[in-house]
Amino acid sequence: LLMEPFGADIDLAEAVLKDYNAHLVRKASSMKGHYADADALEKLIQQGDPLHYEVFEKAVPQETGHLQFGLSKLQPGTVGEEFFMTKGHYHEIPEAAEVYLCLRGKGYMLMKTTEGECRAEYMERGRVVYVPPYWAHRSVNVGDEPLITFYVYPGDAGHNYGDIEEEGFPKRIYKRGDKVEIL
Ligand code: PA5
Numbered sequence: 062l063l064m065e066p067f068g069a070d071i072d073l074a075e076a077v078l079k080d081y082n083a084h085l086v087r088k089a090s091s092m093k094g095h096y097a098d099a100d101a102l103e104k105l106i107q108q109g110d111p112l113h114y115e116v117f118e119k120a121v122p123q124e125t126g127h128l129q130f131g132l133s134k135l136q137p138g139t140v141g142e143e144f145f146m147t148k149g150h151y152h153e154i155p156e157a158a159e160v161y162l163c164l165r166g167k168g169y170m171l172m173k174t175t176e177g178e179c180r181a182e183y184m185e186r187g188r189v190v191y192v193p194p195y196w197a198h199r200s201v202n203v204g205d206e207p208l209i210t211f212y213v214y215p216g217d218a219g220h221n222y223g224d225i226e227e228e229g230f231p232k233r234i235y236k237r238g239d240k241v242e243i244l
């Protein structure tokens with residue numbers, strides 16, 4: 062039995078996926094261990110544990126051949142001087158690649174390999190980033206509005222958060238006055 066084709070609407074002006082049926086929400090408290098300044102994160106959590114990022118999807122079967130797509134919406138802000146970011150992950154099937162199209166905001170896709178190679182690819186509206194096989198990836202919002210990206214990856218790719226939690230990324234992105242520093 063074949064799956065029925067379907068369409069979906071993205072409000073491009075607002076960068077909103079209409080009629081999504083899967084919604085992931087991560088608050089500041091789900092980011093423990095990821096920021097350089099653990100005390101600043103703890104303070105943020107105490108001050109009301111604000112929304113950090115959301116993922117909106119039209120869910121498809123998590124199986125070979127399917128393509129999962131959706132919108133990632135990362136709030137602006139800093140923890141200490143470090144810009145808000147996603148947890149980041151390798152795919153469970155590490156050779157599964159991913160494509161991101163930035164719809165709104167400004168940021169970087171931070172990517173690393175298990176060998177410790179690290180790249181930061183700039184994102185703004187209209188820019189596409191290709192995350193090749195084997196690269197862990199994390200979005201970082203360096204602007205003052207939400208960073209919203211449309212993504213597509215193989216349906217069976219899965220998310221491996223454990224390895225990147227242990228390794229961390231070799232680089233961090235900081236707000237120094239009006240400047241963005243990638244260190
Ligand atoms: O598929 C992706 O890589 C994205 O949809 C991310 O899952 C999303 O940006 C949330 O980030 P993370 O899964 O690292 O928490």
Ligand code: NI
Binds near residue numbers: 150152159214
């Ligand atoms: Ni991914």
